[in-house]
Structures are given as structure tokens and as C-alpha cells.
Amino acid sequence: AVIVNGFVCKNMKMVTANDFFLPGLNKPGKLNAQGSAVTPVTVRQLAGLNTLGISLARIDFGPNGGQNPPHTHPRGSEILTVITGQLLVGFVTSNQADGKNLLFTKQLVEGDVFVFPQGLIHFQVNNGKVPAVAIAALSSQDAGVITIANAVFGSTPPISDLILAKAFMTEKDTVDWIQAKFAPAMSGN
Amino acid sequence: AVIVNGFVCKNMKMVTANDFFLPGLNKPGKLNAQGSAVTPVTVRQLAGLNTLGISLARIDFGPNGGQNPPHTHPRGSEILTVITGQLLVGFVTSNQADGKNLLFTKQLVEGDVFVFPQGLIHFQVNNGKVPAVAIAALSSQDAGVITIANAVFGSTPPISDLILAKAFMTEKDTVDWIQAKFAPAMSGN
Amino acid sequence: AVIVNGFVCKNMKMVTANDFFLPGLNKPGKLNAQGSAVTPVTVRQLAGLNTLGISLARIDFGPNGGQNPPHTHPRGSEILTVITGQLLVGFVTSNQADGKNLLFTKQLVEGDVFVFPQGLIHFQVNNGKVPAVAIAALSSQDAGVITIANAVFGSTPPISDLILAKAFMTEKDTVDWIQAKFAPAMSGN
């Protein structure tokens, strides 16, 4: 079997339309602790995306504050469309020359489109009273996701609490408290 | 003003969240002669997409055969999600070693995802009895669209009917007949 | 054996000058039904092109209208040089903002160079009385070729005539007529 980019590249004679197909994006995912669910459609789920430089995700949000918490995509930009409901979205710029990190936020309703540039920390929150659904497309076949809180406070093994206390200018106890919440057993995704 | 990729790159101090925002994708477009409507969200409509390598379109399909006719995107791959209704979709491979061009088709329903590799001729047809809506993401900030019939039979000025008659192995009169249908006055898009 | 891009990457100790060599581009190809012949020099014929981002083709044209019919290269731009004879060449832009597809044509003679941007539909016709020969270079090791008429009217299996009739704003019978001409048995290339 020929491997390209680490994924099998089928012999042309064996290829069928199903290699470019994935069903089920009409079904909500199971909400996580923050009240959101990401259903990914990357090259890992849909082999035909290999070498094509694009992927997708459906994102579900529970009502009254369900959130897709601050995260980054290390290898892709994102363009999001609100299919149902309303979302407060935002992203933070990388460090500016004056030492600031600018937050840009926007209240979105059904049919609104918003863009999150590659690698920037961003989030989406359902501040409506009904569930919300969005489709997010990414400029990579496998853009990756780094959920900031999980990666910083819930890594395996944990980052030293002394290091994080200094980084977040807080007490070691506070770090321990947050880390306990993100202990691996709880970090379902 | 700084120009990057031919588009204005705003001074950071002037940037606002609206530069990354476009409303209105919840509204159907006006159907064309083939019964479809494409509402694009490229860098031409949404400036914040500049350099980000991604764009979007909403596609509406009238019932009973509304189609997005055979076309290509010269600079991008496409990943399509059916939001409402059902679609018969297909793409044709580039010339194979045995001289064939393989057609891959798939019947899609709500929530189905399908991929069209860069530059290949593809189409979508609503073979249901109600309107259909899809969201298509493209791996370029401005992937371009070439509607095959319009480009071949409706260009300005027209391609010589002698050339097309030989290319399509048909009569000059048949080419003239089709070209008359695509006279520029009619090729609204 | 190490595979890169789907092609074998020889151990350096086994590499010889022949891996970067292909003879025979001085010989005309066998003309097809449209009076042209393409002799490709891509990574499929010349292994040393792997990862180098370039390829080549010799194109022969019969006299009095031999044509390389409208086609696209999904993964490359083309720069063509007329070696012998004369050619009428043209390409059609992707859809413009005003709904038009602009045709640019040029009469070429020996020693003339012309450029066809990536993914655009283009053609070359020998409108002279003697055979013509051109060398075309492409900005990819395997740019692909999509002959429009073959892909649209001669695919395997065929695209539904109902779909094509609507796309080309013509009758089902006309589509059937053209499709019959491009039945796979005849679509040698």
C-alpha cells in the first residue's frame, strides 16, 4: 500500500465514491463538560481528504452558555457558519508590539460567518436559550486542536505547579486546584 | 495602504471584529437558469480571509432537478455538507492512463459530507421534491469558479464554432445552437 | 523501497544519470481524432522529476485544423513554445464578477511563447497547412489533464443526459448524440 502524508493512498482501481463521503453531520454530538461537542471530519475520518488541504467540523452548543472553550488549531485557519441559534465568538491576537493581546468578539446569529486566523486562541459560546449548531471549515486536512485549559492544566503528565504558578502569576494552590479538575480521568473529548 | 495578494491589508490599529465577519448566509440566493444559486464568501466579500487559505459558499438548489452545473475550481478543493434536502453529486477524474475519465457519484441526504478534489469537474443536483441547501468550503481564499458550459459555449467573445464542433465531435450547427443559448446577455451568474 | 509522493525514491547509491533522462521527444506522436498528439514527460515517465515541481509535453498537430481540444490542467500552469508551424491558441477566464468568461486568443508562429494559467480551459489549433509542433512545460511533476469534452460527455459511466441537457441548455437528444460519439470505446487519448 502506498502511503502519502502518513495515510494510505488507494490504488486508483480500488477507489469508489465512498472514499470521498462521510454521513452523519446532521446528528448532534454528545456535549462535554463545557457544554459543547465537536464532530470532526478530517483525513482521519474521511480518507479522501488526503492532500486536499481542507477539513470540517460540526460543533454543537448546549443552551445558556454551552461553550467551545479557548483553543487553537496549530495547522489551520477556520471559517465558521452559524446554522442554528446564536453564538458569541472571539479570538485573541498574538502579542502586539505594545505588549497587548487584542480580543475581537462578535455576536453571531443564524447565517453569520466568522473567521479565526491560523494558530490564534479563539472560543465560541452559546449565549442563547436554545441549542446552537455551527459548521467550521479548516484550511488543512488535519488542522489539530489544542484546548488551552486541558493542554496547560490537564496534560499527561502534568506541568509542574511551580512553573504554572509563576506563568499565571497565581499561587501554587490555585494551580493545584485547577489541575485536579483536569486530571486525565476527567478530560474526555 | 499596504496591499498583500492584491487585497488591502489594514493597519492593525484599524482592524475590528467586523473585518472577520459576514452576515446573511441563512438567506437563499436567487436561482439561476439551472435552478441553483451560489452565495460566495471569499476574500472578495470578507476581507479578513486574506492570506488564510480558506473560503466558503452557500449553495441553494430548487426542487426537482435544480443543479449547480458541471464546473471546476482552478485553485481549490471543496468539502460540501448538505444542510437541507438531498443532492446527487458527482465528479469526473482527470484523464486516466487507459484514456478514461471516471465518474464518481453519490446520493447525499441531510448531514452527508462529500469531497471534490482540486480542479476536477463536478456537479450537484437536487433530485428531491423540496429545496436543498449546502455549505461548501474551499481550500483557498479565492478558489475561482469555471462553469464549463458557460466558459466553453458562452465565452466573450465566443470560441470558434469550427473548433468546438471538432472538439465535441458534433456539427457546427449544434455548436451554434448551444452558443446562442449562452450568449452573454443570458449568462447571468 | 522508500516512497515519496507515491513514487519510489531510489537509494542514492543506486541512482544513475538515466534516472534523470528520457529520449524520444523528437518523434511525433500518433494523432488522435482531433488531429493532435500529446507525448507527456511527467514523473510517471521520468522518475527523476519526483519532488521537482515541473514536467513537459511535446504536442503534435496535424495540418488544417488539428487541435488539442479545450482542456485544463488541475495542478499546473503551462508555458508553450511553438517549435514548428503555427497555432491559434486561447484560454477562457474563470467566471468574472459580471458573469462573463473572457476568451483570450493569439495567433502564434514559430518561436512564439504563450502562457496558460493554472486550471483555466485552453486549446491550441493548427490553422496552418503544415504540421505544427510545440513544447509545453507545466509547473507540477504531474499536472493532470482534463479533456473537457471527454470528461463531460464521455465519462465512465456517463453523466445523466438530463443533467447535461439542463447544464448545456440543450435537448436530451443532443446530449445523447454527443455522448454516443464519446462512448468509451472511442475515447482513446
Add this chain to the structure above:
Amino acid sequence: AVIVNGFVCKNMKMVTANDFFLPGLNKPGKLNAQGSAVTPVTVRQLAGLNTLGISLARIDFGPNGGQNPPHTHPRGSEILTVITGQLLVGFVTSNQADGKNLLFTKQLVEGDVFVFPQGLIHFQVNNGKVPAVAIAALSSQDAGVITIANAVFGSTPPISDLILAKAFMTEKDTVDWIQAKFAPAMSGN
């Protein structure tokens, strides 16, 4: 003046060796609140880097815990060399299939080289008793820096404490406490 990538591209007749030169990387920077100082050499400081896909930084670390706190580079990978002293370094993977974020750490001494893949959260801590110095090269002319704590808890304007409390599975008061520490007046970098 010709602008390329948003930066002036000098007329060749005006170019001198100084356009490719920057002095001063032998001097330590001024340590910030976490005990580190980054002296960047990007296209913003050294114009000749434009289009070259590489940049550099000197990083100074105070003794006994001076740290370059968890951060990402949205547009580049990093290769770091310890010039003086010792460093504990680490990075966290993007979310894995099992929901984990793996932490990889390594104790470095003088002459050790370590790699941080693009977009991943990473940090360096001087766990020695004398100052440490490192040279970090990045695979972009302007890779960007996002200091996680500053971007999440010190943005301008701040991210809602309700959103962050849910994201970090902690109390609103704890968020307020950390945010107060990162109020813009203090976030010099």
C-alpha cells in the same frame, strides 16, 4: 516603494550588506515578571529576512526559575540551542485521540538542542543557579508569539470571567484574581 508581504522590498541598487545585518545579540535583554527576556530578530527588526522563511531570537533566563512561560508560535516551528546554563524545557501535544494532551519534557545543558513543533504550547525554565541563554530559530520570517496566560487572562479587553471560569473549570473569583494580575498595565513584554 515596492511592498512584498507587507514589508518594503528595496530597489536592488540601494541594497547594502547592512540590510542583512543586525548587531547586539550578545547582550542580555531585560527580564520580565517571569524572569525571562526575548530579543527577537524577525523581519520587523531585520528587513533582509523578507521572503526567506526564517528568524531568530535570543532568550535570557534569570537563575532559580526564570521562565519563558507557556506560549505558542502560530506560524513557525522552533529549534533551540542552549548557549549558557541549563534549562528544563517541554511542550504539550495537541489533543490526542484518547482525549489526552501529552507533555514531553527534557533537562537541557549547554550545547543541547531541542525542537518545538509548530503551534504547540511550550515553555523553558532555568532550573539552574546561574543565568541561562538560548538561541531559538523559527521557520518563518515572523512566526508570532502567543503567551498563553497573557492572551487568555490579560487580553484587551478581557475575556468574560464567566466564560473563562467554565473553560478552566474553576470559580469566577479565581478568574478575576488571575485577570487582575494580567491587567494590561502590567503585561509588558
Add this chain to the structure above:
Amino acid sequence: AVIVNGFVCKNMKMVTANDFFLPGLNKPGKLNAQGSAVTPVTVRQLAGLNTLGISLARIDFGPNGGQNPPHTHPRGSEILTVITGQLLVGFVTSNQADGKNLLFTKQLVEGDVFVFPQGLIHFQVNNGKVPAVAIAALSSQDAGVITIANAVFGSTPPISDLILAKAFMTEKDTVDWIQAKFAPAMSGN
């Protein structure tokens, strides 16, 4: 005027077929001191090549040893076709693990194709008794040319003869002798 890549990008309404056209590649260039002439077709001569990633050159060779001396293209690979005559061609690999630089050579005749990978030192010599002509395509709109002898021994100002004597393991007098031959007044190209 919009500038892209440092070159003017015409308004679409002003574009004509001539922007993609250059005549004259059927005419031999004027041979230089080594008995060759390169007639380039890059974005500098043919504006329509901008952003297309490809360019071309005609190379003429005088009989009995006319040569295109050892040179590199810093930004492109080359694929060469012999149109008339015969050529001895060769390229040298970059430094191998065993400290060697391997030379690959091939005797070419009319219709032969040969590939020179990006950045490697290569040459072509007409070892026939009649003039030779080749078409060389390059994988960049402006691949650049570095003629090794001119750059090393004929730069403006010259490289110190002490430095070159050590580099070429020869005497300062020998370097002076060669440098005198390449004094700028003589280095026409």
C-alpha cells in the same frame, strides 16, 4: 497599480492576450565567451507569468565545445529538451555523507530530455560539430542564475584572493590570474 510579488498585477479590464505572449524564441542569441547564449522568458520579460510558478529559456550553443558553464538556479529545478544538435550535460550532487560530490553526465541528442534538480551545479556542452539549441523550463517565475565562475572569480567587488586561494587550495597568483579574466568589464552575460 496593484503590485504582487514585486510585479504589477494589471486590472482585469486592461488585460489582453499579449500579456501572456512573447515572440522570438526561434532566433539564436548572441554567443558569449564560452560559446553559449541564454534567451530568458521569465516574469521579467513576460508579465503574465506572475504567480504561475514557471518560466523558460532558449539556450544556443556554438559548435565544437560551446558551453553553458557550470551554474545553479537558486529558486528552481530545470527540465531541458534538445531541439537541435547534441549536448553533453551533467550535474553535481550536493555534499554526500561520505564527503563526495557525485557527477552525473549524459550524452544527449535531438529529442532527449534531461532534468537538473533545484540548486545543483550543472552544465551543458555542445560536443557536436554543428550548433545546438535547447529549450529549458524552470519551476519558478524567476528561478535566478548563478554562473559559478563569474560569481566566485568575477564578483563586484572581487572576493579577496587570499580567501579564494585557500578555498580552491591553490596559489594567490592563480586566483589573481583567473580573477583578471573575469574583471567586470569582461563579464557580459
Add this chain to the structure above:
Amino acid sequence: AVIVNGFVCKNMKMVTANDFFLPGLNKPGKLNAQGSAVTPVTVRQLAGLNTLGISLARIDFGPNGGQNPPHTHPRGSEILTVITGQLLVGFVTSNQADGKNLLFTKQLVEGDVFVFPQGLIHFQVNNGKVPAVAIAALSSQDAGVITIANAVFGSTPPISDLILAKAFMTEKDTVDWIQAKFAPAMSGN
């Protein structure tokens, strides 16, 4: 084992911090005939660099003229930092429109940074009385090195002395003399 870019891509479960680590850059290399030593840190030495687009080298220079002789990197730009001592550095442009190759030189001292654009011939000479050390980063995981003198006068097998005599506008005897110095047995690197 999955191969990407010709290098093994480890299963994530087997990856450790050591895959991103290489020790020993604090130790000087063994000086070659020109009085320099390059200690490379490319994907060939440090597997974790695969796909990351960056690499490194330590360069040592003996006192009083130790040099890293004129060379190119066919696949990368270089940014160099002087760690210890002083260096005279320079690069030569590709052929300019007026037939010149411009030399840009700069005297560097400790802490100075200098940039060498991709593919251009460049050199560094220690014109101080004590050893010098530099760190050079390159914009590729494996940028390659072509030492001009070795590749031109010391290839295996040698380039014909007749060809080189004409290229360097010198006598065959002079070429033979230089080639004898670079006979493979002596070209240690």
C-alpha cells in the same frame, strides 16, 4: 513503519522527548583543510525535525583565516549568529541584469546576526586571532550543502578539464592542478 519525506514517522505511542533532542553542540568540530568544521543538526541527525522546515549547524573556525569556503544551500536560507570571536562574511548575488554578480560583505563580531538568502554563494572567514564559533539556522529540515570548490574541481568522477578550463577562462593545466588538490581521497568533509 510509516515513512514521510523519506524519513520514518514514529507511531505516537512510541514518541519520547528524546526524538526532539540532540546533545553536543557545545563541542567544537574537527577543523578541515580550510580551517573550519560544520556540526549539522538536520533531520538526518535529529528525527523530530521531520516536516518542521528548520535545521541548525554549529560552525567552528580556526584563528587567523579559518574559513567556511564559498558554498550554497540548495534548499534553504541561513541566519547566522556569532557566538564567539569575529568573522568576515559575504554572499554574492545571482547574475544581475547588467551581467554583474554583486558581493556583499560585512565584518561581524560577537552577537552579530547576518542573513544569507536561499541558494546564493556565501562564505565566512575568521579574521581574528582566536577561534570563532557561530550558530547557523536554515529554513529547511535538510537544506543541503554544496561546497563550490569541491563540487566543481573535486567531483566523483571529475568534470572534464577542457570544460572547466573554458568555464573558468584559464588553462587546462591550471584546472588539472586544482583538481589534483581536490582528488576524492583528500576531500574529507
